Amino acid sequence: MANPFHIPGVSVESRALMPLVRGAHTAGVTVLGVALADLGEAETAASRVESIGPAPLASRLGVAALAQGSVDTAAVAATLILEERGAGTRAVRSDPRRVAAAYGSERLFTIDGTPPAVWAALSGFFPTVDGWLRTHANYPHHAKRLTGALGLPDDATREQLGDALARTRATEAVRRIRAAGGVAAEARPGDPAEDRRRTSAGILARQSFAGPRRPWMDGELPLAGIRVLDLTRVIAGPVATRTLALFGADVLRVDSPRLPEIGWQHLDGGAGKRSTLLDLEASGDRGRFDALLADADVIVLGYRPSGLARLGLSPADLVARVPGIVIARLSAWGFDDGDADRRGFDSIVQAASGIAWKESADGRVPGALPVQALDHSAGYLLAAGAMSALRRQRSQGGTHVVATSLRQVAAHLLSSPAGRAVEVDPDLSDQTVSHQSASGLLRYALPAPSYAGSPADFAHPPHPWGSDVAKWLPR
Template structure:
């Protein structure tokens, strides 16, 4: 991972035992440099810290949303610890089913059950029902070293295709006219496509009508994008039409699901050789299971590195794997678009949260305490206001920048309010 951060006047104030501020600075700077096509990217450390903790500064009608389910978190087992993720209703249903908890089970019920259950049994039982539960593991330097032998963002040529110039590039909007089909959810993918929209791309996000997105999550990362509801299983012709006229497709769903719907990178490259195909997964490889930032922190050893007492797992001060992966993926997409313009070809851009975790675990660690007050993120960051669907929304301003870049995001749209067309 390159380090285009020369010019930062102070460290990014994100307090942690691991150098998460350095990871954040490098990731945001990489996005700015790639979008502008120049290394002269000088992001502001305060803005980076606020952007990485944007959910904690988000206000909807003056209220800060509650972003965690009571069934999500660290739980002590009979022989260790697990971390669960049950924010989405279908994941909560799967978690309860795997552990034979009734629909009214509380966090106390879950705690008591897991305390009498072994870690392997709990993980296997939840996963068997499609739920999300991982063991909290210690750091494995050999695994991280092996992961770092691969690029943090891989850019590969999938096949041949004619050159295609960037439509209308300019300093303020270097991706003006580029069409991006967004098939992502949760933080990392939406951060990537929000960054592309900020650079002028026409981003259309499509979601299944049966899986509503949390309002807070969409409003926090939906800036500048249009949003439509499409059942990709029954409306495959519409999806193919959108892909035919797109420049980029960004994939954030499980590889297994993408293959089932004919949307794997290889199949997309064969049918639409003009595309830049970008894919984000939780773990590396074509068979990555479901996963989220918090789960990768637990599985990779980050949770123990951030333990407050050596006995209880901890967490980074932000969903830093998600945000970093999003900015880095946006950087890779911008790079691939320029390669397509100069060399032609079909391009595949990919990264994973686990690969980003390996990068963090390999950065030089500072001796400062995680409770160093000078490293605390801003409590009153610069914000901007919108009215979306009749609601007053306040979000932080962009962290990514380049010479001539705008200083504000365009407004998010109401989720699902647009038509699925370019």
Template sequence: MGNDSMDNTVRTGTELLWSVLGGDPALVDRVEYGGPAGLLAARLPVMELARASVAVCSLAAVERAGLPGPVRVDDGAVATAFVSERQLRVDGRSPVSFAPLSRFWRAADGWVRTHANYPHHEAALLTALDVRDGSVEAVGAAIEARGAVEVETAVYAAGGLAVALRTPARWAEHPQGREVAARPLLTRERLDDAPPRRRGGPLRVLDLTRVIAGPVATRTLALLGADVLRIDPPGRPELPDQHADTDVGKRTSALDLDRPSDRRTFQELLDSADVLVTGYRPGALDRFGLERPGLVTARLSAWGEYGPWAGRRGFDSLVQVATGIAVTEGSAERPGTLPAQALDHGTGYLLAAAVLRSLTEQDRDGGTRLVRLALAGTGHWLTHALPRYEPGRYVTDTEGPLGRLRHALSPVAYEGGPAGWSRPPGVQGADAPAWATA
């Protein structure tokens, strides 16, 4: 299943991620790549992110299980999984991906993207805009009368979600953009010397995550044999299609952690869990006392646990807009999107890999473990760490009889081979009809 013709950036991406995870570099040789080419086409190296995140997740599973491999990464399977929410059918019905008010809007000085899939976020959006008629036309008129950052600020203050479109340069200058750039893609910490909490039987994973990255991570852990129990608040269940797509392999339950009886039940579950995965905004769950000695905790956020946006909610679509990805995939005049919610899915597989690697190291060395990732960090890694196709790297300038030519380098290359042609093109028909002299 190996494919020697596949771009070396595939291996480079896997090596980079596996190094971030602290894995043995020699294990990367167990990964084989194949499948159809040209999937998840984008200006950014989305397919490389997808391959690499799935590869290291599989590699972490093989390492933990003590299996020899190989790990096989098929581009078709990877690309399909990265749009799993679009592949879903419920009794033949297609899923609802975005609500009518979750979209790009023209503001007075640019663009804004909102996320209003959940009823409480839609209500907050309408409150912030002082719009009683929740139609697309009314919301559009309210946003068009304001500046993009003004809308962003007002909607977040009301508890909703809206992000102004920024170019990559503007994001790099933004305080949150600088914080993200200064941090690693993920962090894995050993907090103490406590022994592991596992007592035999399947791995127990308590899942406190929502759309899409966290549920993808726990869905993957369930695939690998973990007993995954997802907990949601009773009044705010997961969207039905999201549940159908990302809760496969799990059990789900509802607990109101503000009720004493439900809080006791939750604490008992946490006492007997091996892994806790959270996906709520930083600090939102702190009052529930989630720390346990010997536990592996994985915390996922949109913007990171640092900087002025640390406490903000966020989703993949909004991170693309804030960080300049939407401009890169389109333009400042007409923003675009990635071909998949790749920040969500890529972070999900990377999160599962980090949990598996932490468990492997914990089995050897003990210790309470903490893993932290952010969608914005994955976005920064996609835009800065992975090689991108830049035509300028593969052209050269040559002086000759026709003037200064810029032309493509030859793709024929090997050790000891020519670096280029021995002569530039001359004036047509000007050479003598004879062979070159020795």
């Protein structure tokens, strides 16, 4: 397997730092230890974590440890910045119940007391002629492509979709759905050899290139004065950028007005951030975006590489255009040519990687993790990578790239020790906060990463989609 994080199109004269861990994902190695090693951080950084038990997330796989470790990695990365800036060493103490609440945030989120409809009718597992298939149709355009691929009307019901899939082989259904631009995956038994290949490449990767050294800004929080362009959606990317906002960054999410968004999901991942709409294929909006980019310290990319390249926003383009920036990349499947442009979501990666069968209750019907753990973990890990890269940029200079994918996280989970019996608290409402906002009275989960003296809440509640001007806040 080729390096799943490779950045094509960058001169070989640039200095590339590959993952520092090879084959280290074995029993007893924590996600915190692996991630810190991948980022080139000192092993002793893990000692600042004061363990108070795993997150109460019951699973056959080691989801509790994955969640706690991913959140703690982000908190440790923030404390390393504070230490470098002269604020001393801070203990990390991320509350397991708060971690569980953050990972299951969609179950706690409400608008004016009303919870959202999390899953669309056409999303889920369906039996086929020869197996099981998982669909994702929460976005209207994906639902339309799904039904069209199977010759169904746009307003097809779940029953009609189930009938069509029950008459079709799983591989043929997936082929047709993907060809139409929809999202689906067979529920596969897993491939340990692929998981070993993926874990040998690390859970995070980094590359560095020549660039100027930028200064820190004044402020009490580790990311005070840092400007982050957020080009992500759904869960993983917004979790990453929300974490950067928690630690003081000015995060501006940029969306296309032509791409539909799920309102509640945007709000659930939007605390502490601002949101603007720009059509990057329109000259006026593109000019405004380029001005934002020129003054950005970090850009987080969650869209498929082909679309970013078409807009001149591939990592290679950004390395050349914005020396000194930190580029954080996120993907469902990785960055190999065969994977990079494949559509995917947490539930789809669970099905394709073998997680769904590992979580099956009876071995006959596939199951799922108790939360969208691949998404959330990838988000916290990517935030940690961005903070580690920022610290290196401020001390050494350079242009830095960090990357992870949901499939890399899945490989780590599948290669880690099995889950333990964890007492699950069904009521995590005390781990939420309510704020009146322009969208109504919002209740959402409190931030999960925590160190001594870190913010207890986000700086402000989520802003409605596209409600902010396309400008940076004054430093």
